[in-house]
Amino acid sequence: MGQRIGIDVGGTNVKIALVSDRGKIIYSNSIPTRAEMGYEHTINSMKDAVRDLLKETKLEPKQIEGMGFGFPGQIDCQKGVVRLAPNIPGWVNVPIAEIMEKEFGIPTRVDNDVRTAALGELNYGAGVGCQNMVCITVGTGIGSGIVINGKLVRGASNAAGELGHIKLTMDGGPLCGCGDRGCLEAYASGPSIVALAEEYIKGGKSTKYRELANPEITPYIVAVAAKEGDPVARQIFKIMGEYIGMGLVNVVNLLNPEKIIIGGGVADAGDILFNPIKGTIQRRAMTIQKEAVEIVPAQLGNTAGVIGASLLITQG
Ligand SMILES: [Zn+2]
The missing domain is CATH 3.30.420.40 (ATPase, nucleotide binding domain)
Incomplete structure (x- = not known):
């Protein structure tokens, strides 16, 4: 059994x-x-x-x-x-x-x-032993599974955890899939990496990912270029990481988790994404909360x- x-x-x-x-x-x-x-x-x-x-x-x-x-x-x-x-x-x-x-x-x-992924990480992955944690996935969109006092948080209508739709601006900002503007997900996700990469090319920048594109630019190609030292690709991941970090500053201040676990296709980029996320949390989150939190990659993959x-x- x-x-x-x-x-x-x-x-x-x-x-x-x-x-x-x-x-x-x-x-x-x-x-x-x-x-x-x-x-x-x-x-x-x-x-x-x-x-x-x-x-x-x-x-x-x-x-x-x-x-x-x-x-x-x-x-x-x-x-x-x-x-x-x-x-x-x-x-x-x-x-x-x-x-x-x-x-x-x-x-x-x-x-x-995303909630089932959080449950997996909590029991057998990066979240083992945690009582308060948030597991986020960054891919085509940004989602999260929240655990408080060892229990999954679902909310009044099972819709809690929509981290991708935390607002980063009062007015304006890019249009989001939810219909509103200025959501985290509209600034930082797989499609926004591609959009930003294309913007830089239009601006006349010569980049490694332009050479690697076959023919389309994907977040994976931009990550490869960044790891090979391409300055434009590194800049794109720095911007993405800072936006995600801003979203997480709100999470850290609000929930005071001991761990934030980051997974999903875009998170496979590793340090080029994690470093600006950690840096933003260190600069912007409140002292007691930021001292308690550890930002770690997901362990169980898909x-x-x-x-x-x-x-x-x-x-x-
Ligand atoms: Zn939205």
């Missing part, structure tokens, strides 16, 4: 894993989401993948303690319903927990994917989601 299934649903792929009661992945698989085929198609593929998992690990459903899903979107955790998943078209008010429980008889929970989802049944 104690083995659980964790499922991390993304816009492109769905990751499925059997996780031991010590957080070890025993079996894992990945299937395409194919959201364009409709949500029923994705559900059927996920049911097939769970059947494959049970068959290959020679387990019966009753031997599985629970199943958990992480979704990129708004989730009703109490009812187990995906209310809206902007990057997975068609998923509107889908009672995924009930559907899977009916099929397999395994107790099932659902939560937002397995944080499935590991955390598998824990929802006992820690949700």
